[in-house]
Amino acid sequence: NAGVTQTPKFQVLKTGQSMTLQCAQDMNHNSMYWYRQDPGMGLRLIYYSASEGTTDKGEVPNGYNVSRLNKREFSLRLESAAPSQTSVYFCASRFGTLYSNQPQHFGDGTRLSIL
């Protein structure tokens, strides 16, 4: 019963380094999402992919890129990490696309610290 799997769970980077966070789901979901969670704030949407081959910006996309590799996998890349990107990152997926009441299923998160 894997659901949504994120790797790695923890990572420490130096300013300016690059990194790719991996996400995979085995529920045959169409839509996938990347969020960041900062203290005192709820989750904020970085990017999403409504279907294989498409990606769109969310609320806070600056400094990030994404790739929807196939239906299962959706990666998030930090090209030049900055301390402001220190956060907990969550990947989520959902069955259905628009106008869907289906909830998002979340991974366990990646805690990323940038020094």
Added chain:
Amino acid sequence: AQTVTQSQPEMSVQEAETVTLSCTYDTSENNYYLFWYKQPPSRQMILVIRQEAYKQQNATENRFSVNFQKAAKSFSLKISDSQLGDTAMYFCASCRDNDMRFGAGTRLTVKP
């Protein structure tokens, strides 16, 4: 753009009692969905309950129920018979298409 406000950063309740968490949202859309998620210390995001905006009937899931006031754009969560395992952060969220916006959360502590 949608905004979601949770005005209670922290709340506590005695075990077996009832507690209500508040949430207001602001969207100009007609077709949207509302959710409550629970995040225990393990950091997992767990769906508690969902509500379709076009449905007038309030959603219920066992001990969890909502009071959905569409005109007032209010979506509160009531937890009955609180249990120690309900201790967690609770997030209210509004979703239109693929754009889900979360509130800042309410930290709920259930006391024995």
